[in-house]
Every structure is written in structure tokens, then in C-alpha cells.
């Protein structure tokens with residue numbers, strides 16, 4: 419019979435609580451009730467009690483407590499439970515990194531279907547969308563598409579071709595600088611846009627996400643004289659998620675991709691030695707769809723023209739990708 423403290427499931431969740439940094443209160447979005455939260459974590463009652471007693475923030479609502487999905491995500495990813503919804507989804511999305519490059523260094527055609535829904539639409543709305551782009555010829559002066567209209571739901575269709583590349587970094591100086599940066603033991607998290615854009619705030623707390631990791635590495639490599647460009651786009655997995663990574667010019671003249679966030683995330687999910695070093699430093703999988711938004715910009719935004727300026731955006735964005 420297991421007892422508290424020796425149960426491996428419980429030990430994993432306790433470890434997730436160590437070093438857990440809640441979403442700062444000013445940016446919190448407590449929307450999930452306890453039932454939805456526990457469904458996301460798929461944890462037994464004793465673990466739920468451990469988390470709520472141990473630092474998972476709860477905000478009171480008339481009919482019970484509410485939880486921020488980012489806090490739940492950030493605990494689940496580091497729990498080692500392997501059964502929480504975030505762990506299962508991300509393990510599927512990143513499983514290519516454990517496969518032979520022949521499976522992901524290919525050319526692929528995708529049909530992306532994006533459905534934007536304003537959940538509390540009031541009157542006319544203004545919409546902005548940064549469309550997918552291209553790897554080799556990023557638009558010199560990319561511009562988002564703007565439109566207005568009364569509808570609460572808009573669907574966008576894009577056809578994109580991606581080209582996976584299996585490559586290593588050639589420049590010894592570049593390789594060393596990047597290996598050094600990636601060796602830092604950072605904890606992959608999801609944070610609100612305003613928080614993750616502050617790379618120093620994130621790094622001081624031992625945290626990394628795709629935006630903070632890209633900004634910090636870009637700064638470091640640029641200071642060392644390397645040519646860099648931050649890239650935004652989407653990772654096509656079972657779910658399609660917005661993502662940010664860095665391209666850097668190598669000694670062979672080619673742009674190589676460095677994916678700081680997925681480097682750390684893959685090691686958390688699969689173990690430190692399960693992924694080839696070049697998978698996220700030099701290579702680029704065919705599931706990475708480049709976009710045109712600048713680093714830190716949301717690819718899709720919406721504002722109800724009739725709503726007060728300080729009202730929440732309530733924009734729901736669902737993207738599906740079909741391989742042609």
C-alpha cells in the first residue's frame with residue numbers, strides 16, 4: 419500500500435509544485451471550475467487536494483472556485499503523470515522529435531482552416547489577422563489583414579507548403595553559444611502575452627516559453643555578431659498551436675532554426691537524452707508553419723467596436739490543418 423510521499427504519482431505532482439510560478443494576479447484569467455480543472459489534470463482526489471493546498475491559486479466565484487488554465491497547464495506539464503491532457507497533447511505534437519528525420523524532413527502541403535469566434539460579440543467588430551508566410555522569402559514588409567463587420571464568427575482558409583530540414587549548426591562559435599544557452603535548466607510554461615514578452619522576468623524565475631526563449635537567445639546571438647530573425651507561426655500537431663522560434667544565419671550561408679521552448683519541453687516530456695541535439699538546434703520539422711506576425715504579436719486579434727475599451731477580448735481561435 420502506498421503512503422503519502424512515497425506514491426510516485428503524488429511525488430511527481432509535488433515536484434511540479436516546487437518551482438511553480440503562478441500567473442501574476444494582474445493577468446490571471448480564472449475561468450475553469452474545479453470539475454473542468456480536474457478533468458484537464460486527470461488527477462486523483464488526493465492529488466487535487468495536494469495542489470489546492472500547495473499553491474494552485476483559486477479565485478472565488480458565486481458558485482465555487484475558479485482556476486486559470488495556464489496555472490493548471492504549468493503544473494500538469496511538469497507532473498510526469500503522462501496522463502494529464504496537456505502532457506498527452508504535447509507528447510503527440512512533439513513526437514516527431516523522437517522519430518527518424520525521414521519522417522519530418524519532408525515537403526508537406528497543408529490546408530489550414532481558422533475559425534475566429536468572438537464569445538461576447540457586441541455590435542460591429544474589428545478583426546486583424548497575420549496570414550501564414552514562407553520560409554525562404556519572408557515578406558520584407560509583412561502587413562496584417564484588417565476587416566470590420568457585424569458577424570461574430572469568421573473563417574479563414576490558407577494553403578501552405580512547409581519544407582522540413584534536417585541540419586546541424588556548422589559554425590563552431592554558433593554551436594557553442596547555442597549549446598550553452600540551451601543547457602540552462604529552464605522550466606517550460608505558458609504565460610500571458612504581456613508576461614512572456616518580458617524575457618528577463620521569465621529568466622529570473624527560471625521560466626521559458628517560446629517568446630521569452632526566442633527573445634533572450636536573439637539578444638545573446640545578436641550581441642555576439644550573428645544575424646538572427648525571430649519567426650512566428652504554428653506547430654501543426656493533433657492541435658494547431660501558435661509558436662515562436664529563432665532563425666540564425668550559419669557559416670554555410672543558410673538560415674538554421676533554433677527552437678528554445680520545444681528543446682526544453684521535449685526534454686521534460688521525453689527525458690533529457692531522448693531527443694537528438696540537432697532536432698531543435700539546426701533543424702526544422704515539416705509541421706512548423708511560418709507566419710508573418712512579428713515576435714510577440716498575437717496572430718489574430720478582435721475588438722468589438724461597441725464594447726468598452728477595457729472589456730476582455732473573448733476571442734476563441736480554432737485552427738485545424740489537413741495534410742494534402
Ligand SMILES: [Zn+2]
Nearest residue numbers: 536539543722
Ligand atoms: Zn466581438
